Amino acid sequence: MVPTSYYLVLSAVLFGLGVVAFIFKRNIITIFMSIELMLNAVNLAFVAFSRALGQLQGQVFVFFVIVVAAAEAAVGLAIIIVIARNRGTLNVERVDSLKH
Amino acid sequence: MPVLAYLWILPLLPLLGAAANGIFGRGWTKGVVTRVALSSTTLAFLAALELVREFVALPPDQIPWTKSYFTWISAGGFRADFALQVDQLTIIMLLVVTGVGWLIHIYSTGYMHDDPGYRRFFSYLNLFMFFMLLLVLAANYLLMFVGWEGVGLCSYLLIGFFFLKQSATNAGNKAFWVNRIGDFGFILGLLLILRTFGTLDFATVLPRAAAMPAEPAGQAGVLTWIALLLFVGAAGKSAQLPLYVWLPDAMEGPTPVSALIHAATMVTAGVYMVARSHAIFLNAPVAMQVVAVIGCVTALFAATIGLVQTDIKKVLAYSTVSQLGYMFLACGVGAFSAGVFHLMTHAFFKGLLFLAAGSVIHAMGGEQDIRKMGGLRKKIPWTFWTMFMATLAIAGTPGFSGFFSKDEILLAAQRASTPLWALGVLTAGLTSFYMFRLLFLTFFGAQRFDEKHVHVHESPRNMLAPLVVLAILAVGGGWMAAPHLWGGANFFEEYLAPVFATAPETPAAAAEASVGAIELLQALLGAPVIAGLIGFFFAWWFYIRSPKTPKKLAASLAATYKLLSGKYFVDELYAAVIVRPLVWISDKVLWRVVDEGVIEGTVNGVAHVSRETGDRLRYASTGNIRTYAAWILVGAVVFTSLLLWMAG
Numbered sequence: 001m002v003p004t005s006y007y008l009v010l011s012a013v014l015f016g017l018g019v020v021a022f023i024f025k026r027n028i029i030t031i032f033m034s035i036e037l038m039l040n041a042v043n044l045a046f047v048a049f050s051r052a053l054g055q056l057q058g059q060v061f062v063f064f065v066i067v068v069a070a071a072e073a074a075v076g077l078a079i080i081i082v083i084a085r086n087r088g089t090l091n092v093e094r095v096d097s098l099k100h
Numbered sequence: 101m102p103v104l105a106y107l108w109i110l111p112l113l114p115l116l117g118a119a120a121n122g123i124f125g126r127g128w129t130k131g132v133v134t135r136v137a138l139s140s141t142t143l144a145f146l147a148a149l150e151l152v153r154e155f156v157a158l159p160p161d162q163i164p165w166t167k168s169y170f171t172w173i174s175a176g177g178f179r180a181d182f183a184l185q186v187d188q189l190t191i192i193m194l195l196v197v198t199g200v201g202w203l204i205h206i207y208s209t210g211y212m213h214d215d216p217g218y219r220r221f222f223s224y225l226n227l228f229m230f231f232m233l234l235l236v237l238a239a240n241y242l243l244m245f246v247g248w249e250g251v252g253l254c255s256y257l258l259i260g261f262f263f264l265k266q267s268a269t270n271a272g273n274k275a276f277w278v279n280r281i282g283d284f285g286f287i288l289g290l291l292l293i294l295r296t297f298g299t300l301d302f303a304t305v306l307p308r309a310a311a312m313p314a315e316p317a318g319q320a321g322v323l324t325w326i327a328l329l330l331f332v333g334a335a336g337k338s339a340q341l342p343l344y345v346w347l348p349d350a351m352e353g354p355t356p357v358s359a360l361i362h363a364a365t366m367v368t369a370g371v372y373m374v375a376r377s378h379a380i381f382l383n384a385p386v387a388m389q390v391v392a393v394i395g396c397v398t399a400l401f402a403a404t405i406g407l408v409q410t411d412i413k414k415v416l417a418y419s420t421v422s423q424l425g426y427m428f429l430a431c432g433v434g435a436f437s438a439g440v441f442h443l444m445t446h447a448f449f450k451g452l453l454f455l456a457a458g459s460v461i462h463a464m465g466g467e468q469d470i471r472k473m474g475g476l477r478k479k480i481p482w483t484f485w486t487m488f489m490a491t492l493a494i495a496g497t498p499g500f501s502g503f504f505s506k507d508e509i510l511l512a513a514q515r516a517s518t519p520l521w522a523l524g525v526l527t528a529g530l531t532s533f534y535m536f537r538l539l540f541l542t543f544f545g546a547q548r549f550d551e552k553h554v555h556v557h558e559s560p561r562n563m564l565a566p567l568v569v570l571a572i573l574a575v576g577g578g579w580m581a582a583p584h585l586w587g588g589a590n591f592f593e594e595y596l597a598p599v600f601a602t603a604p605e606t607p608a609a610a611a612e613a614s615v616g617a618i619e620l621l622q623a624l625l626g627a628p629v630i631a632g633l634i635g636f637f638f639a640w641w642f643y644i645r646s647p648k649t650p651k652k653l654a655a656s657l658a659a660t661y662k663l664l665s666g667k668y669f670v671d672e673l674y675a676a677v678i679v680r681p682l683v684w685i686s687d688k689v690l691w692r693v694v695d696e697g698v699i700e701g702t703v704n705g706v707a708h709v710s711r712e713t714g715d716r717l718r719y720a721s722t723g724n725i726r727t728y729a730a731w732i733l734v735g736a737v738v739f740t741s742l743l744l745w746m747a748g
Contacts, residue, residue, distance in 0.1 A: 019729075022729050023730050031725075031726075092725055
């Protein structure tokens with residue numbers, strides 16, 4: 001059986017990739033994808049712990065996260081489409097009218 | 101017994117007058133304002149007369165008649181009622197206040213007739229009557245203090261009545277501030293009474309103070325401290341050394357105000373208060389000595405200044421200070437009824453002197469300098485004759501009211517201490533001199549004004565009538581005490597005897613009752629009368645016989661003259677020692693350091709710190725999502741590691 005720590009390391013690596021991508025990428029779509037990546041890294045950690053501890057709560061949490069992620073994807077993509085239409089760009093550094 | 105049961109009617113009437121004129125009188129004509137102001141004081145006077153009628157019928161065991169209307173203050177163990185009381189002393193004061201006040205109201209309708217502030221004047225004057233009646237009717241020290249402060253307020257308002265004149269507003273402020281010093285002493289005295297006796301009611305405090313053993317001479321116990329603190333208040337209100345400086349300046353007010361407030365009634369409130377508290381004073385010999393000495397020295401001091409003043413009202417002002425000194429001298433030697441007697445006769449003749457002076461000023465078209473008058477005797481005969489009567493009275497001419505009251509005081513002083521008596525007699529001589537000097541300079545000799553510019557005219561009847569009434573009182577007001585010269589009773593003293601029952605006068609009065617014909621002659625030709633004659637003679641010599649003498653004398657005694665005409669430079673001294681240092685501290689320390697530095701510095705400092713902090717923190721909000729994300733990450737890392745570190 002694969003030890004739990006392996007899953008956790010994989011989860012941490014995926015989460016780290018997500019964070020780095022979120023910070024350094026400029027394209028909104030990519031940033032959005034990195035958020036999904038982080039969420040799923042967390043899901044992986046939940047499932048791993050659930051299995052290791054023999055409890056179901058972790059898996060229930062994963063379902064919640066998936067549902068929220070789906071809703072977030074729906075709303076987020078809608079916002080992205082509106083931004084793309086209005087601004088003609090997907091670069092977040094250009095979308096800073098609140099600052100000015 | 102309507103008025104006895106409803107004592108509050110007395111002060112309420114003038115208050116209603118003041119309120120009606122002050123609040124609703126904006127559009128009223130002068131006639132309506134006059135009717136409101138006069139009817140309120142007339143009714144008050146009538147109510148006072150009715151009160152006297154009812155009071156006479158009162159059985160002696162019901163005196164003092166006290167009526168409590170409602171609980172005014174009740175806090176912890178302390179309780180003060182809105183309670184009024186009437187006894188013989190109150191009756192005297194009531195008659196003086198309402199009677200003289202009423203006459204002066206009538207006079208004012210003529211004197212102030214063309215003043216644009218007519219309505220304001222009368223609402224202030226009525227308000228003054230209200231507070232003064234409250235002061236004399238109060239049955240406890242606290243309510244008395246309310247009246248005390250109220251008359252001070254009205255005094256301030258009326259001194260500064262011509263508020264467009266800088267000197268008038270300054271004089272008003274000065275009166276207010278100097279009185280604050282006195283009132284501070286009064287409040288401390290009240291607190292000490294409260295601490296010692298647990299209440300401020302006259303009915304409790306005074307008998308208990310009387311029952312306490314007299315404090316040995318030369319030792320200051322609690323009664324002495326109470327008495328001295330009360331006297332500080334009295335010295336402020338009644339213009340005694342060293343707090344007298346406000347009264348001469350108070351002459352900036354309209355002349356009827358000088359007559360009513362600064363001669364007849366308010367300034368005598370201090371004497372009334374001391375007389376009211378006689379039970380405390382009598383058991384505090386040290387305080388009594390202080391009162392007597394201050395009174396006597398003030399009498400002499402003010403009289404010497406009065407010798408060389410050239411403003412008709414200033415002469416009278418210093419004379420008032422001097423006469424008030426006599427009253428305190430009387431109280432200080434234990435002759436409270438003599439002090440109150442002089443208070444009453446003084447109200448008559450000094451009120452009259454001021455009103456007559458007002459009539460002179462009116463006739464001269466506003467001129468107040470007696471050097472620019474002269475020869476007015478024939479032009480304004482009514483004013484002259486009434487003022488002449490008042491001068492005779494104040495100079496102590498035998499038979500006139502001032503003679504009886506002043507002799508009473510000097511007799512009591514003689515029994516107590518020879519130096520005080522000698523100073524008192526000297527003052528009597530000076531009084532006679534400066535009063536006749538005033539009279540001669542104003543009414544006799546050559547005219548020293550240009551008749552083309554000054555149209556001298558006698559005052560209207562509503563001004564002369566009060567003069568005549570007061571002249572009758574000034575001449576005859578002393579006869580209440582007269583019979584004891586013939587071995588009979590001093591009605592005034594007997595009348596007040598129940599109030600001052602604890603005063604040691606009663607045996608002395610009994611001894612006096614046996615005065616024979618020789619003593620009568622001695623009294624008639626006694627030292628005060630001789631001093632008065634000498635004063636009169638010098639005044640006649642200087643200002644009628646050889647008018648050049650005063651100037652020569654002033655030149656040969658230049659230093660003395662300068663000292664006197666400079667009023668001993670007390671104002672300058674106070675300015676140098678108290679006023680200017682205070683102004684300096686207020687300006688350089690309190691304003692520049694405390695206000696601008698500490699208070700404004702704190703407020704502005706808080707604002708400055710917030711602004712600067714905000715300025716710095718502004719850079720954190722870049723609007724860049726990725727920066728925020730980075731911060732979230734940093735925070736998450738920091739907290740996670742903290743958590744791990746603490747758990748580990």
